[in-house]
Amino acid sequence: MRTILFIIQKEFKQIMRNKGMLPIIFVLPLLQLLILSNAATFEVKNIQLSYVDYDKSTSSKELVDKFRASSYFAVLESFPSKKLADEAMEKGKVEVVLEIPLHFEKNLIKDKKADLAVYINAIDGAKAGVENVYVNQIVGQFNQNIMLKAFQQQGQMARPMQVTTIPSFWYNNTLNYKTYMVPGILVLLITMLTLFLSGMNIVREKEMGTLEQINVTPIKKHQFIIGKLFPFWVLGMVIMTIGLLISKFVFAVPLIGNIGLIYLFSSVYLLVILGMGLLISNYTDTQQQAMFIAWFFVVIFILMSGLFTPIESMPKWAQNITLFNPIRYFVEVIRMVMLKGSGFKDIYFQLIIISLYAVLMNGLAVLSYKKTN
Amino acid sequence: MEREKIIEVKDLTKSFGDFTAVKSITFDVYKGEIFGFLGANGAGKTTAMKMLIGISTPTSGSATVGGFNVFTQADLVKRNIGYMSQKFSMYDDLTIKENITFFGGIYGLSRKQIKEKIKQVLVELDLEQVANNLVGSLPLGWKQKLAFSVALLHEPKIVFLDEPTGGVDPITRRQFWELIYAEANKGTTIFVTTHYMDEAEYCNRVSIMVDGTIEALDTPKNLKEQFNVDSMNAVFLKLARNIE
């Protein structure tokens, strides 16, 4: 135990002394949390919409006004021709173009039917899908208004049947994206920070030659590993705490569940990540190599974590892969506990998995740390 | 009088794949002597030494250090030895005091003992002025003397020095050897590798390794007589030429 304390003391001194690293450890992650959380949104708004009105009638104007009134769209100046509108889309100036054909109003009155062409930049397919839904909603309302007027004239007789949907958004009724992203990004930042630091740690001593000096001492493997892990574990918990304070007081993310559960889960989770870092460190010879491997895993883990894109939408085999991803579990749990108030019985499965993971990772880290070769 | 053997090495071999770095070497080191382990770069001296200090596992053969088997009792070996490597290996970003505290701590010294050691080392090496300076800011010669003292913190029976004077000026080398003599006089066994042949003259006995085998082992005086030359350097050159 005493031996471990000496290692811990030394590690803390080295961390605190490195003036170049301190801001990277403490400021960079929190700054990113503050800034990037605002950017991470799939919400589609301010859609740049323009139109080509070949009809120039009352109806066409009314239709465009409907779009103007919508908060989803930012309606720009109209284009005199489709060709010019296409060019603007190529330049990336507009996202959606409405083309109102000649005789639009005439057809509407005569045939009770008129076509409206809509062109959408679909490079981002998901966004284009949402834009399409919004266009259809607005046109649908326009149709509905015409219909209501018509039935008011006709009387109640042939009133059509109506199915009304009442949406209700639980836990987040303003659909505020930040409450969803802040906890997730916090998890990510802590993961990256602790993985990179621990991944570089032992290999750095290898490169500097001090590891050999340690290896000729009678120190036990587990003492060394624990002494190395602990400072970063504390660091992770500190950043976690500051991050939670930021999410509470800056982003007003609700904290419905028990904060103790979050700390319980993070304390085990950090062990997984740190163990993984040390494992990488043991298997590499240079810091450059270690970072490269850590980077590889982090990127794959981030993408497969459900942080940015939903796991349910992945094919089954990919969903199964995510079961091996520790980040997935923490992202899931922190969101469940903070935003929905899930309790211990809701997350015990994730907790068991992550605990097994921690045992596995650190077991491997101790085993693979060779004092001899 | 039969002297007490403190290191006994028999048929020690180390191979890396097809390459055999150390080919079945056998020798003994007596308690309290300064044993020089000589050889050109790549002759296998560092590999052999790493087996003796328990950070490299021998492929075959046996060795005991301080009465403990390096194969099976590596931890007990480590308690009884000190080691200083050719690559300066203390923490550059810790101060002198902090380095001593750390290494003392992992060798199990008490806080009180550590305090006394710090005082003792600082006085002996005349480093009191810079006790709180980062080790990284010290000149190489000072660092090496400090590393030697750190290797002796836990008062080991044997201390292994791997090219301890690489890259320092002749005066510092001289001073360093004075430290080695002082320690040997206290009864500590010194096992030192070097490729400075003049340093070989300071040793009680030297062995010369060429291509993984020990080609000669005796006192410097006897070796010079045997090869009929007047310096260790000449001994070494003759040996190396014979092999080619």
Next chain:
Amino acid sequence: MKRFIGFVRKEFYHIFRDRRSMFILFGMPIAQIMLFGFAITNEINNVNIAILDKSKDAETKVIIGKISASKHFNIENDILNESQIESVFKKGKVKAVLVFEKDFARNLATQKSGTVQVISDATDPNTANTITNYTQAILQLYQKELNKDVQTPYQIQVQSQMYYNPEMKSVFNFVPGVMTVILMLVSAMMTSISITREKELGTMEILLVSPLKPIVVILGKVFPYIFLSLINAVVIVVLSIFIFNMPVEGSLFLLGLESILFIITSLTLGVLISTISETQQTALMISLMGLMLPVIILSGFIFPLSSMPLPLQVISNIIPAKWFIIIVKGIMLKGVGLSMLWKETLIMVGMALFFTIISIKKYKIRLE
């Protein structure tokens, strides 16, 4: 020149000798493209939902049938009463619950109006909103069928056309992003480390006192990475063309030139990082912690830039990745040429120059 080639050769040896790093260097783009092509999508599919049917009549059965036929939904279980909703949400098993009111069919027949409540777990606002939209669309279709006998007056029919990506494949949107992130991080990270490494090990001094000019030393160090990054870019483009049928509407030659320009911009950023960091550790943390998330989030790779708050849209302008993504999308999907992309190209050139000037300044200060 001969000296320069010798130096570059030494750098190549360093890089190629490290098998593990090479494996990752080339495995990374392949792994990422495969994941984005086959696994990751920002569409909403297979969402687990639950049904609370208080009516259980013929009409609700028809609607439930339609919902379960949709690829978007996956009906996980039935719920018997309202109090269960909370607990299924907390377990995270389902994302939404559809509640059919009591006597749904009768209300529809007598009062010509039926109500379906869509309760969604809005912790993920995007999924919640999309689920609601999809459900509404399904119900509207159903409503249309109900009313097919009732004569409807005027209707405007929307005919949507999806430009540049008619099948709305999400991989088309991600390929330019993956390419950007990989090129940026590989170039910036590798150069910043390899230069600081020489600094830390003291070998930089040896190189600088050699007859080589400092600029030649730096050029020699970055040159191999231009080459390696370019191979990566080629691998990504080839995979996306042959596996995901991604078109290259514009000029491949221009795409290559722009990629080299972007790689150079990233390399100069790497050099800049190395001039401000003393240790490899610092360089690594700046290039990984400092670059990774901003490049992923603020470049338009995953999240649409137009939806971000204005200050962030302004900030995104200083991310070189943003401009390169616009260029790659433009060339590959829109088929536009330099006449449309000159502005973005100039911005990248400007950034490269800026990073170079700052690096040289920093470097000079040190020498004095």
